[in-house]
Amino acid sequence: MIRRRLAAAGALVAAVALVLSGCANQGGGQQQGGGPQAGAPSQPTDAVLPAGDGQGRCAPGTSIAYTGTIAGQNAALGIAIVNAVQLAVDQHNAANPNCQVTLVRADTGGTPDTAVGPVTAVINNPQVLGIVGLPFSGESRAVGPALNAAGLVNITPSATNPALSTNGWTNFFRGLGNDAVQGPAIARYIQQRLNAQNVCVIKDDSDYGIGLAQQVTQALGPAATCQADVRTNQREFSAVIGQVQQANPQAIFYSGYYQEASPLVQQLRDAGVQTPFIGPDGVKDEQFVVNAAGAADGALLSCPCVPQEGFTDFTNAYRQAFGVPPQTYSAEGYDATTILLQGIDRGAADRAALLNFVRSYNGQGLTKRFQWSPTGELTQTPVYMYRVQGNQIVTDSQI
Amino acid sequence: MAASTEPWINFDVGLLIDRFWANTVNGLAYGSIYALVALGYTLVYGVLQLINFAHSEIFILGVFGVYLTFLALGFEPGAIPDLPLGFIIVDLVLAGLVGMAVSGFAAVLLERTAYRPLRRRNAPRLAFLITAIGASFVLQQVIRIWRGSNPEGTIRLLPPSPVFTIFGAPVTNLQIIIFLASLAMFFVADTFVNRSRLGRGIRAVAQDPNTATLMGVNRERVITITFLVGGVLAGVAGLFYLMTIPQGAVYNGGFLLGIKAFTAAVLGGIGNLRGALLGGLILGVAENYGQSLFGGDWRDIVAFVLLVVVLMFRPTGILGESLARSRA
Incomplete structure (x- = not known):
């Protein structure tokens, strides 16, 4: 009898585990190598860069966070973004001696069920003024209400589910075109x-x-x-x-x-x-x-990511820092970080001020012009088609 | 939610009939991998009444053993090497042996470090079960820290090519090898348990550990051998799995397959070797039929509904449980 019950209990555990695993895992991922190709834009002359004007001033300990997958499923995408965020913060700190921003890395595991804990920790860290993330749509939906309640601005560099901007969240901004x-x-x-x-x-x-x-x-x-x-x-x-x-x-x-x-x-x-x-x-x-x-x-x-091979300053710096070329959504993550850093440099010293800064932001990034509608959707949303050629992903054309 | 044009469940009898033979062939080949892993669950359960949830990680360690052997033999991810068949067979056998050794060793090590101390202290069964689940997570994360969270690059020595057809369904060389070799491994294991002296010890401990000890059976040794055999079979399964799914070498890749194999073991009658084989094959084909009939998102549900239905009428599984009573 005990055996039978044990087997039944085991089957139950197995079924629950399976259901949980089924709920896991959302996002998008990518990468490109090689030199400039047809259809790849070059760096806009008026692009705002993380270094800013070098006159930034902020309180010691001021932080921004990356929340997203770093080691979880489909981790390649998260790494491509967090590297770019790190690069932007490093460039900013090197150029602005009076404003040293700390990057907090919170690994969500990329799934709705694992994202809540790390995101709560970020919300409870008063020094974090803004977030780059979350990369995936499923986890974004799971933690959106908590982020909104905390008034913590978050710019997603890659979550594309259209419904994310229809929840009335006033702090959600999407750094790319949606699905x-x-x-x-x-x-x-x-x-x-x-x-x-x-x-x-x-x-x-x-x-x-x-x-x-x-x-x-x-x-x-x-x-x-x-x-x-x-x-x-x-x-x-x-x-x-x-x-x-x-x-x-x-x-x-x-x-x-x-x-x-x-x-x-x-x-x-x-x-x-x-x-x-x-x-x-x-x-x-x-x-x-x-x-x-x-x-x-x-x-x-x-x-909906812009080919990066034309942004040579960025790609060279990225390659130098991490030993690999930037990958899908790296440039989007870099742009999103730049916007948060700009706000901090211009004196946004708390979450509300940074949120207001992003809401009224209108500036050129590497990938596109950033200006958001009240729901947090961009006005400019280019989509590109890429092609696998041999062992490489190359740019096909804008579509 | 699903697009409005799409029903929440299909009932495509036409597709089921059209694809019947193809689904059967594919299901039997993939199901025999389930069966090999299921044998490990069933052996340990038969002897210890323990559901060794860490067996899925023993399996994936075998997959990594096979993969790393490919690397050590000089194969690189990506290109399909154009080698004479003899070389390929030698390489595959070599990789399979390493996979068997890795899985077998890992299973015995797991038993020594995780389960034996509990047995010494007469821990309740629940402690074993929770330890098994914990060991599963620990092994998984150790592999992740070691090899990273992306799947290993694809190395495929033997691409599938159709050899003949059954009622229009192509049967590939890979499927024939996997199905026949799995059957052979099953017969070896079955003969070992039912005919050999050590096997008699296993059955004796399964039936009544105390009496078996009194009759001179070394219980600890029997348990070690049981884990070893289960692990070795998982290593073979690892080779076949990586041949079928070259993207399979990833730290959490054993999880889902382990649950399916466990389901197969319960389906056939846990503790019963023949039940594990039957359960694995049935699960393999039933999943395919279910997908054609109801749609691909019903794949896992079909497996578990089948389990529930069978357990309602045969609570001990199709062939009944107990290693001890499964004598020919």
Whole structure:
């Protein structure tokens, strides 16, 4: 009897653990190497940089925080951002002897269920005046109310779920275009550039994947002829591939992250499906290319991130500091940090003042002009298409 | 939430029928990996009545053992090497042996450091269970600190290629190797437990530890051997898993597969070797049928609903529990 009960208890623990793991994990990821390519903008002459005018003054101990994945799932994206944040803070501190800002790194693990603790710790640290983050949509939704209640300004460099700006949060600012911009742009590219009228939309079970798939499906209209679903952490896709083979589409759009996308695209190619594969910013990571081995070649990856290879001062400094070229959303993270540092330099000494500064901010960054609507959406939201060529992700064009 | 055009659940009988044979073939191949891991759960449960939740990490350590052997043999992530078949087979066997050694050693070490001290102190069963879960997390994080949180770069020695078809469903070389080798490993394990002298000791301890000790069976030794056998089988599973999913070498990669394998063990009747094999194969194909019928987001749900339904009618699993009573 005891054995049986123990087995039942074990099954229960297993089921709960599985459900929890299923809730985990949202975001987007990426990277590019190589020299300047067609379609990559160069640094705007009027771009505001972290160093500012060197006249910044602030109280000792003044801090900003990065909250996001550093070592959790899809960590490559978080590292690309936190490195850029660190670079901006270092450049600022070197140029402003009277204002030394500390960077607090809070690792959220990238999932809604692990984000609450680290974010609460940041909220309870009175020296933190502003946040760069959170990178992923699911975790952003989970901690948004607490950040809003604390009046702590947060600029996300990569969370793209459109619903995030519809919660009435007055402290949420998005440093890039959301999926209501990216989704239709992807659909246009698929229909007009790839000329595909029969598209399979495969999505994962994250907030990000579901939200983006809905945008793309809506924009595709009748061309979205098949819908398939995968689960976070799934690695074996034969049933989904069967569904795709049955539908025989002219293009496959995968709405999710690179961790699932790389085995999926490899297994698709192994099964003889050579249909064009399109992924979003969550797949645009060097990890996708490495893990799919040759199967990623030719894949198209959209992203509301701006190609960075033209920002040579930034890319050189990043490469010098971290030994690798900047990756997806590095420049967006750098820009977001610059804005917070500007506010501190200009005398914002508490959270309310910094929040007001960001709200009324209007300035040029590396990636775009930053000026927000009352809900925290940008007015300028470029989306680019990238392409996997051999072992590299290269810029295709603005879409 | 899902797009308005999409139903919350599908009922695509046409797809299920069209894909029946392909789903069966793929399910049997992947299910045999479940089965090999499930054997480890079932062996330990049979002897100690302990659900060794850390077994998923024993498995992933085996995967890393295989992967690091590939690296040590000079393979690099990315390109698919164009080697003569003989070399590939030797390399795979070598990597498999290392994986078996790593997993087997890790399982015995885990038993010595985590479970044996508890047994010495006559700890309650709950303490074992919680220790198992804790050990699982510890091992996972140790791997993460050691190898980082990104999956290891893909190294694939043997790309799948179709050999023949069954009712239109292609069967790849990889699937044939994995299915047959898993069956062979199962028969070795089954024969070992049911026919050998050590196996008789395992069954004796499973049936009645005290009497077995009185009859001269060295209980501690039997427990060590049980963990060793379970670990070695997990190492083999690690090789097959990495051959099927080259992206599989990541610190938390054992978690989901471990839960599925545990489900398979309970499904077939935990404590019963044949049950683990049957449960693994059934789970593999049922997941695929369920995905075609209900949609891909129902994959995990299908597995657990199946478990619940089977346990309602057969509370001890399909073949019943108990290693001791599973004699041929």
